[in-house]
Amino acid sequence: MAEIDSSGGGKKGGKKRSKKMSTKIDMTPMVDLGFLLITFFMLTTTLAKPVTMQLNMPDKTDTKETSPVKLSETLTVCPDVDKVYYYQGIPTEAGTVMQVTNYSETGIRKVIADLKAKVGSNFTIVIKPTKKAKYRNMIDMLDECAITNNKRYALLEIDPDTEALIKRSGK
């Protein structure tokens, strides 16, 4: 059936020898390869499924007063291309300082976690991506909110006050 005549192969001097060669071929590596490929195809067909994160924006037509958020309990983050600006409080106040960090584990994630521990359950993150920011930066920021388990966040357009603050910080 699946036997292969191997008399042509093997050692060079094989023909002269009268030793009878087996006509059966070892199929084990072939089967191994077969199953390896099966496993590969089975795993890759399910692994590449895209996932979604749901983003709920406030209803603009709904004028009902929602729970007010104190500015002192918010952290404003402005994701930029490879860094994140952040400040606490009101942008027009002289005491407000714009600080800068990065997207790493010890960067913005630590800032959020520290402030959340300080402020408590009313902690809100305000996300104002800069004009240069990429889509990836915004997703990263939303992801950070999910990682630090913050359900209170708002996605806003950047305002001139915040832009001026970034400019003033010179970072």
Add this chain to the structure above:
Amino acid sequence: MPKVKAKRHSVSLDMTAMCDVAFLLLTFFMLTAKFRPEEAVTITPPSSISEKPLNTKDGMLMVSVSPEGGVYLATDDQMAREFMLERMANRYGIAVTAEMKKNFMASEIVGYPLGAMRQVLNMKPSEAKKLSKGIPIDSANNELSYWVGYAKLSNPELKVAIKGDKESNYKVFADIIGTLQAQNINIFQLVTGPENKPK
């Protein structure tokens, strides 16, 4: 009494049957594996730790953003597609022939301004790719708003998904969100790639 001669068994197993099964399965998986549908633009979404799979069961309206900032629209709801074409063509006074309709239904995505619609739909979908530069969404000529509006009119249950390339500009995303919010669509599914959770 003669000695019982033990029959010598071969220790090697016949692997032929196993091999047959393995390759049969291999062929099956290779043939049934669905290839990714051909896209007009290659979009690599950013990754997130979210674990919710993309639910395409109840109809999906997918707004895609290319790295250059072009906006594309796709839906898996065939009724809504037909309705969109009809209404959009009607709105801009474009007479739709059977050939144009066939091409529209055959192409996966919409990604051209309405001014180019007649030209695009008279070509084969494979040739029309070069003209698919995106749907205009600027405030002066926001065609995306109409497309989405008609799709929602046809099937109010459609969920809106946004699939942006990770290198696309945030501003385009903000414009899309603004356009959709103007129509009171406030829930978006952001399509991302999977990523491992830290810790």
